[in-house]
Structures are given as C-alpha cells and as structure tokens.
Amino acid sequence: MIFYILRRILYAVPIALGVSVVCFSLVYIAPGDPLQTVMPPDATAETIEIVKHAYGFDKPIPVQYLIWLGRLATGDMGMSISTRRPVFLEVTDALANTSLLALFAVPIAFSLGYAIGVVAGCFPGRWIDRVVTGTAVIGVSLPNYWLGIVLVIVFAVEYMLLPATGMGPTGSTGFRILEWSSAKYLILPVITLAMIPIGILARTTRAAVAEVRNQDFVQTLRAKGLSEGAVIRHVLKNSLPQVMAVMGLQFGYLLGGSILVETVFTWPGSGFLLSKAIINRDVPVLQGTILTLSLVFVATNLVVDLLQSLVDPRIRRG
C-alpha cells in the first residue's frame, strides 16, 4: 500500500508540472505584449527595454519558465495589476471564501445526490426511478447561473426573504457563521451551487447501483438467504468506487467551477476573483487563481484515487 501511495504521488508530479506549463503559457497566448498593461503608452524604446529586463522578459522562454517556477515555490505569484497586492494573498483570501461555500454545498450535494441515486438504482424502471432520472437530467442541464438569478428573483425580489448578493450586510467586518444576519447570505449561493452535483451524482449512483445489482454475486447472496438489507449493503459497497470518482470531480467543480455562481451572487471567492481579473485584464491574478485551483483539483483527484483503492483494492492502477 505504501508503495502504491508513493507511486500515485509520483505520478501526480508530472501532471502538476504540466498544469504549471499551461498556466505559464496563459501570459503568452494573451494578445499583444505581456507588458502592455503596465507600460505607459508613450514609453520610449529604451524604457521598454529596461522594464523588459526588470521583469525578465528578455530571457528565452524556457528560462523565464524556470525563474517563474522558482518564485512560485516560495509562494511568489507576482503582483496584481489592478490592486497592487501580491497575487498569493488575493488568491488565498478568495479561496477561503469559496471554501466556506463548498463546506456547506459539498455535504448537501453529496448526501442528497447519493441518497436519491441509491433509491432509484434499487428500483430500476419503477416510477421513483423515472422521477429521479428525469430530475437528474434537469440538474445536469441546468445553467446554474440562471438558477441563481431565478432564486434571487423569487426569494430576494418577490418575497424579500433573503439577500440577493454579497457576503454580509454593508459595513460588516468578517463573516460570522452563527449569526443569522451573516448566515442568510450563504443560503442561495449554496443551494445554487449544490444543484448540478446533485443531478450528476444521482445519475452516476443510479447507474452504478443498477449495474452492480445485475452482477452474478448478488444472485448468489440472495440464494444463500441474505436479507434484502444485507444484499443492498453489498451492492452499495461495490458501487462506491465509481461514485467516489465522480464525487472527486464534483468537489473540484465546486471549488473551481463556481465562477459563474459567485459572479451572480458577487460572493468574494476565487471564481469572483477570476471574473474580476478577466474584466480588468489582470493576467497575473488570472494565472495565479487558475494555477491554485487546478493544483487543488489535482490533489483532490489524487486523494480520491487513494481512497478508492482503500475501498476496493482491485482497482489499483499500474
């Protein structure tokens, strides 16, 4: 097992390096000179040379990458062009706010999606299965930013029960989760965020459970007289690895893909930071946020992979 864990970690290293290469090249696929935004329009050729040298843009690109990677290792992701703060601080602050959303959305989405998926998978073809499969398709095809807007229209505009946007009343400092005045800002974003994973998870779980139930060993279990409850326990355990893989992907989505939902609710998380960076053409922040979120995603998938092999040793990958 130890060797297996080490091997998986070693395998994640080249992936992480690949991710860093892609993020590094984001600066170069941007149209125009990467320094365009910091340079005054009337800069002389001489000044441009000096600034280029100061930023290291006069070196060959592979060298620039290594320098960039070296700085990265010390947590230096450069400066934000719009706020002049270190990108690292911007990203960690935003990631904390996103994690707060995920902290609530993940348990809700995973438990609900899994539960209804199991119920549907146990009664394939029956009405409950049809209802669940239909709902799951809706969840999968729902533009979550639109759902957010609809929820705002219903709960904030029509009934004025919950706040529409933001993360606490204006002028408030810090987020106090135990106080209703703060906590009510969480409700709509969390529901919106949880909807798609619920659909996807219900779908996957249903398929996995239905598939395992058709295998021969289930027949054997029944034949030797196990109660239906005990049979289901076996089925669930065998369908778990497949479900876990999707849970890992969805966890990553909740952290990274929340960009649209956070934009709708102006929740100051990593997604909102990204969309601000796009509007301000703040490439360092764009690069830093994407890099951080992707590395978190790589790490999550690694953990899921290891958990999967703990649950079912057969699926260890070579």
Add this chain to the structure above:
Amino acid sequence: MTDIAAIDRPLDTFDEQAAPATRVRGYWRSVLYRLRHDPVTLFFAAIVLLVVLAAIFAPLIAPFDPYKESVVGRLKPLGWRGHLFGTDELGRDMLSRLIYGGRVSLLMGVVPVLIASIVGGLLGVVGGFAGGRINTAIMRTMDVFYAFPSVLLAVAVAGAMGGGITNGMLALTLVFIPPMCRVAETATTQIRMLDYIEAARATGAGTVTVIRYHVLGNVLGPVFVYASSLVSVSILLASGLSFLGLGVRPPTADWGLMLSTLRQSIYVVPIVCALPGAVIFVSSVSFNLVSDGLRAAMDVRL
C-alpha cells in the same frame, strides 16, 4: 384522445406480427426502429429541430428587428404592445432577440464539438492504434488538460485571449479535445488486438486501410454519441462565457449575454430577465435527452 390511442394500439401490434420473425434488420435500420419507438427522444428531437430551424430562419420568423432600440419601450412586461416576451433594457423586442440569439448559441454549441471530435478522435485513434510510446505521450498530454475543471479551462483560455466568438470557440474546442481523445482511444485499444484486424493485416492491408475500413467503423459510433452529449455542455459553457463577458460582444443577440445584461433589471421586469436562461435550459435539456436516446438506440457504452 383516448379513443384514438385505443385504435392505434392494435394496428401497431398487428404491424409487429406481420413482420416475419426471422427478418434481420441492418444496424442502422434497427437504430432507426428503436428511435421511432422512443417518444421521449422524438419529442425532444422535435424541440431541437424547432430551435435549429428558428435560428436558421430567424429573419423570416422574428416579429421585430432585434437591434431596433426604443427609448419609450424599455423593460416592458410580457405582451406589451405586441412584444410577446416584452422588451429589454434598450427597448429591443425580446422574442426577436431570443430567436436571433439561437444563432450564436447553437454555433458555439456545435462548432467546438465538431472540431474537437475530429482532432480528438484522430489523436485517439492514432494513439490507440499505435500504442506504446506514442500512445503514452498523447494520453499523458491529455491528462494535463484533464487536471483542469472544464469551466476553469474554458474561462482561462478565453480570458487570456481576450474573449470574442472565435476565441470562445477555440477555448471550448480545447476543453473538449481531451475527453474526445479518451473515448476514441478506449474504443480503438479495445479492437486493436481482435482477430479480424490481424486477419486484415495478414491479407496485406496497410495501416491506413485497416484504420479506415476496420477501426473507424467501430470508433465513430462512440465518438458520435459522445459528441452529441457534449453539445449540451458546449451550449451551457458558451453561454457561461458570454455571461462573463468572454463570448460575443454587444449588441449581438446571444442568450448568455442577454442574461448577463438583463441581470441588472430583475427588480423591474423579473420574468423577462429570466427568459434567456429558460431558453438555454430548454435547449440544453433537449440536446441532453436526444443524446441519451441516441446512446440507447445505437447501443453504445461509453
């Protein structure tokens, strides 16, 4: 209504019995047969067709000019002076803009998937057929792109390149190539070692011939079904990009962009503001269910 159904049913079963039991249908005929007997898929295929036709014939159908602004007619509710779906923040007719908006949204839903199917499919077939180091090199490169959540990758690439329709489609293509490549690679690897490929080789068929006549036939099915499921994702992602300001530029009518600009007006005409999202939702559900139906009818496992 029930009477017609009652008459219809015996006729149907009669047709069934009339067909000789031993008749063997070709693959495509049986696919067509299964599709014809799948009312859910047919229903949503009709919606897809409707959306596509509306987009193609937009100038003929749209009741108003989608770009005609009106100072007095801003943000009017449903049915105001012949504007069935109301007007937007510049007084433009919503129904006409929704019809025209389908053009960009469908374009961005289909083109990236099409290009990604060709590029990703080819890479997958080449990798799967060649095996060994070439395959490892291709698939490990794809793994890197897998390490990004899809929305994030699309936003990153489109954001860095500065938005616009072309950049948006390029970003979406990049997002879809890796999964497409994986589907094609899996299908190719599965049949590469089968006897009939060996037999074809033994008769002297070259690599290109084997791939063209024996491999592609087995790979195109899964690739096609998977591509059809991606169209729904692509529509969602494309309108997401427009919503963030990375897709089309105003004043072009586009569902995502309309949703984003109307968001400021939810306190004035809430229902009108929610319409573009509803259209995105309906198209996405329809494409999704048609794809599910195709998968079942073509008996493809992904």
